[in-house]
Amino acid sequence: MEIAVLGGGNGSHAAAVDLTEQGHAVRFWRRDRDGVAALNSAGNALTLKDFRGSREVAIAVVTADIGEAVAGARLIVCPAPAFAQADIARAMAPHLADGQVVFLPPGTFGSYLMARTIREAGCAADVAFAETGTLPYLTRKHGPREIAITVRATRLPTGVFPHRHKDRALAVIGEAYGSVEDCGDGLSGALMNAGPIIHPPLIVMNAGPLEHFDHWDIHNEGTQPAVRRVTNRLDAERVAVREALGYRAPHFPLADHYAQDGDEWMYGRKGHEQLVDSGDWREHIVLTEHRYMREDVQQGLAFLVSVADWAGVPAPTATGLLAVASAICDDDFRTNGRTLEGLGLADLDRTAMTTLLEEGI
Numbered sequence: 001m002e003i004a005v006l007g008g009g010n011g012s013h014a015a016a017v018d019l020t021e022q023g024h025a026v027r028f029w030r031r032d033r034d035g036v037a038a039l040n041s042a043g044n045a046l047t048l049k050d051f052r053g054s055r056e057v058a059i060a061v062v063t064a065d066i067g068e069a070v071a072g073a074r075l076i077v078c079p080a081p082a083f084a085q086a087d088i089a090r091a092m093a094p095h096l097a098d099g100q101v102v103f104l105p106p107g108t109f110g111s112y113l114m115a116r117t118i119r120e121a122g123c124a125a126d127v128a129f130a131e132t133g134t135l136p137y138l139t140r141k142h143g144p145r146e147i148a149i150t151v152r153a154t155r156l157p158t159g160v161f162p163h164r165h166k167d168r169a170l171a172v173i174g175e176a177y178g179s180v181e182d183c184g185d186g187l188s189g190a191l192m193n194a195g196p197i198i199h200p201p202l203i204v205m206n207a208g209p210l211e212h213f214d215h216w217d218i219h220n221e222g223t224q225p226a227v228r229r230v231t232n233r234l235d236a237e238r239v240a241v242r243e244a245l246g247y248r249a250p251h252f253p254l255a256d257h258y259a260q261d262g263d264e265w266m267y268g269r270k271g272h273e274q275l276v277d278s279g280d281w282r283e284h285i286v287l288t289e290h291r292y293m294r295e296d297v298q299q300g301l302a303f304l305v306s307v308a309d310w311a312g313v314p315a316p317t318a319t320g321l322l323a324v325a326s327a328i329c330d331d332d333f334r335t336n337g338r339t340l341e342g343l344g345l346a347d348l349d350r351t352a353m354t355t356l357l358e359e360g361i
Helices: 010-021 033-041 066-070 082-095 110-120 163-176 186-190 195-205 207-212 225-244 271-278 296-311 316-328 350-359
Strands: 002-006 025-029 045-050 053-058 061-063 075-077 101-104 128-132 137-143 146-152 156-161 180-185
Touching: 002 010, 002 066, 010 025, 010 045, 010 053, 010 075, 010 137, 010 146, 025 066, 033 061, 061 066, 066 082, 075 163, 082 110, 082 296, 101 110, 101 163, 110 128, 110 156, 110 186, 128 163, 128 186, 156 163, 156 186, 163 180, 163 350, 180 186, 186 350, 195 207, 195 225, 195 296, 195 316, 225 296, 225 316, 296 316
Parallel strands: 002 025, 002 075, 025 061, 045 146, 075 101, 101 128, 156 180
Antiparallel strands: 045 053, 128 156, 137 146
């Protein structure tokens, strides 16, 4: 299958090599022209490290021209941060065509944002947007041309916007990611996002150690029982919002990520242990700038709080964490983060929202 992979981070590099190794024809787009040139000069080869060892994988096309990457691709995989989605949508809008599928792993309701953005850019193509609950990989770059994949997702609950394209979109995504599962519409997919649940308590409650130590593993030393209790409360609020909006189980509670038995979570059994054992997440974190703060709190947690407010569901833990994170950054994430208000959707009633989710823009 012809696949475009967009973005220059850990997830995009992992997707480019993993999908290439599966036999797909991958066109890998990055904004960084110098990085693209360096990879071109190395024959587009990246070193992949995983449980099978280390080997070189040569990607078919690596380009700084988004049109070259997107045109003709059946599937467009975009693991870029939520705050980059609007710019990427504007850049690819002139190159999209009917029938293409854009996959956001995860999305923070980027499925709606990108669909609206391409319309505003004058693109009339009938494109399906889908988003899932996590990256398909626990992964970290070990260098400019080396990517380590610690764990691959075994379950990827995915919502589609507009929902009328569900069957086609899931079939296309399933050719690349066999672990994809139907979880309904785009808003349901957004409310499966694990990042705004697992990362805000870690980044906020470890603020002191993060500012004190040069390197700190918030998934190891930072995941103490007090943090887990807060995470469980926060996740319960997410599930309550899903249930209030009529979404059915499975809700993929984050407790299953840490459990040794029960239902399998997105990364399967022992995903947390493998993450910690890898040592890749013992890193230097700039508290106010890290992706856990600027994506998972400012974008994802702000979105959850706004949906809870719209649905009339109390979310004191989410609201409190958002307020403390805003204070840490001397900012106001409820005002300038991703919210239903900011997306222009807060005045919709339930019927109008259902129609939008089903039919699209």
